[in-house]
Amino acid sequence: MEKKPEVAGKTTPLETLQDADQMLRVPAPAPLVAYPLEVVVPEVRQQTPAVGQRATRPDGRLHGLGQTKYIDDWYFPGMLFAKIKRAGVASARIKSVDTKEAEAMPGVMAVITGKDIPCNSFGPSLKDQPVLADTRVFHAGDGVAAVAAVTEQIAQEALDKIKVEYEVLTPVLDPLESLKLETPGVHAPSANIYGHKVIKKGDVEKAFAESYRVFEGTFRTQMVEHVPLEPHATIAMWDANGRVSIYSTLGRITLGRADVARTLGIPMSRIRMIATIVGGNFGGKNEITTEPALALLSKKTGRPVKCTFTRPEEFYASTTRHPLIMDYKTGVTKEGKILGRKIRLVLDGGAYCSWSETTLGKACILSAGPYNIENLYAEAFVVYTNKTMTGAMRGFGAPQVCFAYESHMDDIATALGIDPLDIRLLNAFEEGSTSPTGQKLESVVVKESLLQAAQRFGWNANGNGKGNGAKS
């Protein structure tokens, strides 16, 4: 800081003037820098071998400094903002969509509906999902129109000006109801069961007859959301050569590009799909959502178009975890050895297939648990309901079936008076065990993980959870 002259006579008039000038000067804003200069860039570490190192992530530094640019942080000249009109009814026939009033609003640059999508269906296995619903609404989060406007607020206001007339239909909401053949089809005329899987090994009924005791249990799980920190976001830019660049939060760009090419009816070589840093996926960003609609809005307006999901949209317009209803029946010996197990799983598939086939398969294969079971019958169904679509989510059905088989296991252990650790060690897979699908398993460490966790926890056999002695 400037020092005031202590003795006026010692300072020349020029210096005094300069000093006064300094005092009056408004402080200059801090210079803009691309990265904080006071932070020293780390030295490149040269450790080899690389495998096994607790290497820090190069992106961690940017996250920590708040410098990571997510799609919502990006802006391109002339960029428009898009919003999607959501149906808000679980099941309905669309009688008409009137977008005139919205289109007439100042600042609204384009409005599209399902009829504008060249091929209005996509999906990782069954192509049963529309980009924007055109004739039917299958769940409340379905989009029925998309608006691009110069600001997000105008786009939001324009949504209220879009008039959609619905013929509301009775929704199918209960998966067990949906399982019945007489229930009207969500995607009529086809039945609601759209996936079925069976795993059969040995003779279950014979095993039950030979069992010391047979246990039964029914378990249910709920629908949950992935809740990534970063919601779905996309920027689409159509260029004069008819080539579109799509910045997206997708976790699978190669297949996302194929879906966009199919829905838009353009060659894949004309699509550039870029996934930047994605702020959490957990399975929820494994398929396209609004990408084709944004590409069309960009084509129509000749400007880049961005859409970021709101948090509510993240809940009702993206995929969720399958709720499961799981019936277990297990026959055991007096010592707790599992002789036979029969399982029925019903997956609530929601309005569209999405990743249900994979979830069905994994849930069915894994449903018996990591145990040697000679006699097994596992059957799984996935059904349509008029609820939010269920799809890929961390674990693909495994957390649900694990809740069932492990709860069931403890019920059996309690009834037989066996420690939960012992009954698991008795039945667990070991190296070379055969899986329910007949696969010979390698690098199996179920018992090791059980014993290691028990030792770390201080699990002792007398069951009060407060002991320190490790059980081995």
Next chain:
Amino acid sequence: MKRRGRGMACMWYPIGFTVSANPSSAVVKVNEDGTATLLTGTVETGQGSLTILAQIAAQELGIATEDVHVVSADTDTTPMDTGAIASRTTYVTGNATKLAAEKAKLILFDVAAPMLGVKPVQLEAKDHKIMVKGYPQRSVHIGDVANHARLVTGEPPIGSASFNPHTVALDPETGQGKPFGTYVYATQIAEVEVDDETGEVEVLRIVASHDCGTAINPMLVEGQVEGGVSMGVGFALQEEILFNKDGVQVNPNLTNYIMPTSLDMPEVEVDIVDNYDPTGPFGAKGVGEPTLVPTAAAIANAIYNAVGVRVTSLPATAEKVYMALKAKRSQAPKQIPGGGAQPQLGEAPSAGN
């Protein structure tokens, strides 16, 4: 009164897609200064997969992790990849990366062999050098080899490769076949405290013992486990999307859909089980999804152990546990009030041996 309980759950989980092909490809280029560039179509979604891939490429080339720059997730520049799904990146994309790095390395060996006066098969890549096996003093810096390849022999060290897990289709009637390349295993043990007056459950501690084959980066494995546990705690106790009778969600926001925050997180103790899978890159498998699989089951078993009620539907909210406790009390034989004999709710149901 608050009662403590413990519960365990173990699980198995496959790596990659069920039967169907899920290939990954990768391109590795060794630069003239001995650093490398890896091109991959997979997407970093926060899990640190690009760091893992850099470590795999670095290990194969004998250089350091930070010498590898990863270019990812652009369909114009990066090769095909099935993506960040099914816990497959370390195993599938990792194998493709290792194979691509190996191809680039073999070019370096061809170039280095005459420089060192030996055959290519006698060479190894280690510690930023291409050296004669067993004779570390006879070596040349990897950058010099790459530069020599560009300036003298005209063979830039670039390798590309693909990998797809080996599977066998399932029989439609019996479901027999080989649906996955490999599996991982894990156990989690939960310690909970249940308030038997309110039904409120607090998770105090989770011990998570996970198999992921070789841990390419133990710190990232721990990160995955801690994240998975938080998701599992939400699945077990709090989170649920609710619908009204018309099928419209009633809580699509974070004020009514309650996620666990840092205050809800138990103490997590991560244990990596020593393992090696010969089919994985340097013995690695994967760990992303399995980390949350046993959490809810372990917590449910711990609630049972604490207060003797079996929660058969998730989430085990305070209301649900309270109602189950109430139902249990009404079934319990009537006690004479004031006699000091209360229903023994905290009695561990598994008496042990």
